[in-house]
Amino acid sequence: MSLFVPNRNHGKLIIVEGIDGSGKSTQMLLLSRWLRSQGYAVAFSEWNSSPLVRQTTRRGKKKEMFTPTTFSLIHATDFADRSESYILPLLRAGAIVCADRYAFTAFARDVARGVSRRWVRNLYRFAIRPDLAFYFRVPLDVAIQRILGGRDAIKYYEAGMDLGLSRDVEESFRIFQGRILDEYEAMAEEMGFRVIDASLSIEEQQQQMRQIVNETIGEHLKAGVLRSPEGEVNGAASATAVL
Ligand SMILES: Nc1ncnc2c1ncn2[C@@H]1O[C@H](COP(=O)(O)OP(=O)(O)OP(=O)(O)O)[C@@H](O)[C@H]1O
Ligand SMILES: [Mg+2]
Incomplete structure (x- = not known):
């Protein structure tokens, strides 16, 4: 990952990526609890959660006004706001920041919408690595089964209905998620992703994640990360939920 700005702070940034229904939030929740149980100060940041653009995003979605470019830019603004007012200060303070989706979501989704690969990568150049x-x-089918099993109707943009792939929401969702999956697969190696087989059980995946955390940043965590009696970080800008 030569994009992005190296993280020179004491705090560590852990992120999860994958198509809808791949189990990211489930795993990140378990991982953050595990880290917190070891006494580390852990914060959580979620994609598309900045209050700065909430109203505009809501209106644009409701009226189906976004084009691939404006949709991409509004997500980048959301990301920039969370990065500057929340993620970066917490990393400086020495916390572990767990992000549920990161710039790679834009790289996959926006490109699946037809936005230039180079343009969107350039847009997120300021992001902390x-x-x-x-x-x-x-596999697409496993993710779709999970989504259809546990959720309300798939929304317009979520299904990629703005692209005119199909008049049928479920079919459109399938085609759109398939394109996103292709983008993730194409960048996995380049971006240095630690790949988890998300068709395994929740427990098996979590075990693998914990092992990878210990092997890769375990020593850094012990040496430099902020500890908090409650394991929680509060007080930073309320841009994002703190678990
Ligand atoms: N390993 C698993 N096996 C079976 N079901 C799972 C597994 N992991 C998660 N699930 C279930 O699949 C559904 C989707 O999981 P989750 O919300 O964690 O996915 P996600 O990647 O965060 O999705 P989204 O991108 O839509 O936020 C949930 O109902 C969850 O309980
Ligand atoms: Mg999720």
Whole structure:
């Protein structure tokens, strides 16, 4: 990952990526709890959660006004706000920041929408390079089963309906997620993703993640990361939920 800005802070940045329903949030929640149980100060940042652009995003989605470029830019603004007002200060303070989706989501989704690969990568050049990037590799059908099993109707942009791939929402979702999956697969090696087989059980995946954390940044965590009696970091800008 030669894009991005190296993380020279005491705090560590761990991120999860993968298509919808690959199990990212489930695993990140378990990982952050495990880290917190060891006394580390852990914060959590979620894709598309900045209050700065919330109203515009809501309006644009409701009225189906976004083009691939404006949709990409609004996500980049969301990301920039969270990076500057939340993620970076917490890393400087020495916390572990767990991000549920990161710039790679834009690299996969926006490109699947037809935005230039080079343009979108350039847009996120300011992002801090993650210390650990997990990618949850899962067959499309498994992810779709999980999504359809546990959720309300798939939304317009989520299904990529803006691209006119199909009039059927489920079919459009399948084609769109397939394109996103192809993008993730194409960048996995280049970006140094730690690949997790997301068709395994929740427990097996979590075990692998913990092992990878210990092997890669375990020593850094012990040496330099902020500890918190409650294991929680509060007080930073309320841009993002703290678990
Ligand atoms: N290993 C697994 N085996 C079976 N079901 C799973 C597994 N991991 C997660 N699930 C279930 O699949 C669904 C989707 O999981 P989760 O919300 O963690 O995915 P996600 O990648 O965060 O999705 P999204 O991108 O839509 O936020 C949930 O109902 C979850 O309980
Ligand atoms: Mg999720």
